[in-house]
Amino acid sequence: VGPGGLIVAAAVLVAATVLGLVWKARQGRLRSVGVPTPGLDCVTLLQFSAPACGPCRQLHAMCADIAAANPLVRHTEIDVATDLLAARAHHIRRTPTLLVLDASGAPVWRAVGVPRRPDLDAAVTQILDRQVA
Amino acid sequence: MLDPRGPRFVAAVTTIVVVLVLITGSGWLALAQTVVFAFGAIDPRYNPYALAYRWLVQPRLGPPASREEVAPVRFAQRVGLVFMAVATAGYLAGAPVLGTVMAALALVAAFLNAAFGLCLGCEAYLLLRRAFSQVSRRTS
Numbered sequence: 721v722g723p724g725g726l727i728v729a730a731a732v733l734v735a736a737t738v739l740g741l742v743w744k745a746r747q748g749r750l751r752s753v754g755v756p757t758p759g760l761d762c763v764t765l766l767q768f769s770a771p772a773c774g775p776c777r778q779l780h781a782m783c784a785d786i787a788a789a790n791p792l793v794r795h796t797e798i799d800v801a802t803d804l805l806a807a808r809a810h811h812i813r814r815t816p817t818l819l820v821l822d823a824s825g826a827p828v829w830r831a832v833g834v835p836r837r838p839d840l841d842a843a844v845t846q847i848l849d850r851q852v853a
Numbered sequence: 854m855l856d857p858r859g860p861r862f863v864a865a866v867t868t869i870v871v872v873l874v875l876i877t878g879s880g881w882l883a884l885a886q887t888v889v890f891a892f893g894a895i896d897p898r899y900n901p902y903a904l905a906y907r908w909l910v911q912p913r914l915g916p917p918a919s920r921e922e923v924a925p926v927r928f929a930q931r932v933g934l935v936f937m938a939v940a941t942a943g944y945l946a947g948a949p950v951l952g953t954v955m956a957a958l959a960l961v962a963a964f965l966n967a968a969f970g971l972c973l974g975c976e977a978y979l980l981l982r983r984a985f986s987q988v989s990r991r992t993s
Contacts, residue, residue, distance in 0.1 A: 728957050736961045772854055774919035785864040804986075813983065814976075844894035 744816050748833035750843050756850040758828075760823035767797045768807055770815040779816045779834045786844060793844060822847050860897060860929075862884035862906040864966035867933070871960045875953060880944030883956060887937040893930035897923060900930065929966075929974025933959055 750799060769776035780797060787795035800807040800815055810818040813832070820829035820843050827845045867886065874883045885986070893900030936959040943951030965971045 725875040725878050725953060729872045729960065732875075732957045732960050733964060734873075736964045737968070739961075740965050740971060743965075743971055744969055757878055770921045772920050774857060774921065777919055814979065 732760055735761075742800050748831050748835040749830045750835050750839050752828070753819075753829045753830045754822075754826050755826050756822040756847045757824045757826060758850070759761045761848065762823050763793045763843075764821040764825070765793060765795045766810075766816045766819040766821055766827075767795065768810070768812045768819075769797055770800050773815050775834050776816040779818060782834070782837060782840065783818070784819055786840065788797050790844070792848060818848065822846065855897060855923055855926060856917040857921045858902050858909070858914065858917060859922075860904045860908060860926050860972065860990065861967060861970060863893070863897070863900050863902040864906075864963045864972075866902040867963040868960065868967045871937075871956055871963055874944075874956050875960065878944060878949055878952070880941055880952065883937055883944050883952065887934060890930055890934035890937055893932045894927065897926040897930055904909050925972070925975035925978040928978035929962070929972055932974040932977070936962075942960040945957065947970060978989070 741833075745757040767776075767779055767783055769780065779811065783797075787793045792826075798806050800812055810817075810827070816834065818829075818831045818835065818840075819827045822828050826845050831840075835843075870882065870886050870889075873879075874886065883973075888903050893903065897903060936955050940952045940955035940959065943949065943953075943955060963975045965973060
């Protein structure tokens with residue numbers, strides 16, 4: 721056995737590290753999926769969760785906290801195991817998935833995984849500001 | 854339900870063993886890892902590294918904050934079993950390139966799980982389950 725195996729192992733670890741960092745950066749990133757319609761002043765945090773999903777609880781706590789602090793924000797959680805139709809209607813592939821809905825119920829932001837708190841706060845504020853304007 | 858730190862620990866030990874397999878090119882070490890995966894393929898909690906975690910590590914950590922499903926982890930162990938079985942066959946049958954390629958793929962999965970908590974086998978299981986439920990919905 722030459723040094724081939726060692727080189728392969730090192731190369732694999734480097735490549736996998738790059739892959740892992742890219743995956744981690746994409747986790748929980750809020751994507752814009754619509755433009756908020758002007759009108760009533762409220763935002764719904766629609767969370768899709770599964771039983772036995774650790775990050776779902778983390779996201780639940782974050783959304784509940786935002787909803788508690790702001791009376792214009794509502795937090796609704798859907799269990800994909802029991803409400804398959806809702807999950808299919810919104811093309812939920814992984815849990816947790818979070819949809820940020822405007823007053824008309826149209827999705828404006830979408831995140832798979834747990835978003836960073838400042839990013840989610842900003843997304844909510846953006847919709848509220850846009851709807852008032 | 855599993856303590857999610859268990860599979861993570863298992864992946865870390867697996868990473869070290871598979872790196873050693875690649876460095877030494879040892880078919881027998883690959884076989885040992887294959888046997889370890891075989892136990893995990895029956896039930897992830899039977900994986901010898903998982904037993905070590907439960908007896909030696911978990912008592913020091915306390916109860917987990919959350920639990921995760923068994924089925925995706927079991928599927929991941931089965932995928933690992935297939936890869937390491939082919940790697941073992943390659944090394945022992947004088948096809949070290951096959952052994953190296955399969956062990957390298959196993960290393961990617963084990964390392965991503967250990968270092969980032971990304972379980973490729975579990976993701977594959979969830980995708981397959983979803984695809985399957987859609988097929989059965991169409992045919993029903």
